[in-house]
Amino acid sequence: MEKGKEMGIIKFRAWIKRKNEMMHLKGFRYSGKEKIKITFADEDGDDCTYTFLNSEVELEQFTGLRDKNGVEIYEGDILHLYGKDTINEYDWNAVVEFGNPNGLYSWGYQLNPITEFGYNVDVLAWIDMEECGIYAEVIGNIHESEDKKWE
Secondary structure, eight states: OOTTBOTTOOOEEEEETTTTEEEEEEEEEEETTTEEEEEEEOTTSOEEEEEEEGGGEEEEEEEEEEOTTSOEEETTEEEEEEEEOSSOEEEEEEEEEESOTTSSOSSSEEEEESSOOOSOOBHHHHHTTGGGTEEEEEEEETTTOSOOTTO
């Protein structure tokens, strides 16, 4: 497997709004139109399943990518992208989003800038730049960060 990529692995995490807590899921399923059951491991490693209203849970999918420190990158993560290649120096932050948040592509994960930028916003392009001296690092997520510029 190529460094930084796990493209075939499907994982989710869930932001539980009323608990103000992120949970890494072992599984989930919808229960009717208005509820979702999520399963996660507690501190002892035992499986726990809880039912929430759909409106209380925000699911975020693993992109299959890892940052320069090996941290898994999920939807909703805030990345710091920085470094210098032979032409430019880079230093900007962006939120990882699925779909087409900035109208430049119609597929996959993209970077929605929260600081000034002028670069390609395909997250995969930035993960592949480490050999050139350009790095991506997870510095938070949209739920737990104090900087709420993207809202």
